[in-house]
Amino acid sequence: MTGENQLVDASPRTPDGAPVPPAMPAPAMAAPAAAPEQVSRARRLALPAFTLASVAGAFAYVGTVDPNEPGHYPVCPLFRLTGVLCPGCGGLRSAHAFAHGDLVTALGANAMAVVGYFGFAVFMALWLVRAYRGAPAPRFAPQPRYWWAIGAAALVFSVIRNLPFGSALAP
Numbered sequence: 001m002t003g004e005n006q007l008v009d010a011s012p013r014t015p016d017g018a019p020v021p022p023a024m025p026a027p028a029m030a031a032p033a034a035a036p037e038q039v040s041r042a043r044r045l046a047l048p049a050f051t052l053a054s055v056a057g058a059f060a061y062v063g064t065v066d067p068n069e070p071g072h073y074p075v076c077p078l079f080r081l082t083g084v085l086c087p088g089c090g091g092l093r094s095a096h097a098f099a100h101g102d103l104v105t106a107l108g109a110n111a112m113a114v115v116g117y118f119g120f121a122v123f124m125a126l127w128l129v130r131a132y133r134g135a136p137a138p139r140f141a142p143q144p145r146y147w148w149a150i151g152a153a154a155l156v157f158s159v160i161r162n163l164p165f166g167s168a169l170a171p
Contacts (some may be wrong), residue, residue, distance in 0.1 A: 044131040052124055063099030067092035085161050087112055087154040090171025109171045112157050 067073050078086045090110035097105035098117055106114050126138045142150075160166035 048127045062095045
């Protein structure tokens, strides 16, 4: 017999020539796979949500444990050694007042910290919206000149709050 009239068997075979058994069908009761968009959205939101929950937990703790009562938190070492208020002095009192919704007292304790709270809130809102939409996370990478400006502002704030006419900025 020549090869022209032979039937061609195209079924898969093992290396020894035996036919491969058909694949088993999937069980009818298999759970439907989760939509890839939902899983990835949850994964994208996990880190910003964890960060926000951690900061909210810290504010809840400071809001519960009053820093105005002595003995709960350590005293600023710079203030204890020199009597000079650093840019962070009053930050816990500011956070306590902010957690209780008293913005005037928070500004009086440390105005620079309150600016930081609002800056953090804007960054977190942007991060959550971008994570929800699938966009890349926002980057906070200021140029060196902006870091120098922030440092200069902290220095000026610290000097003014230690002078007699700047006592309104002291905690």
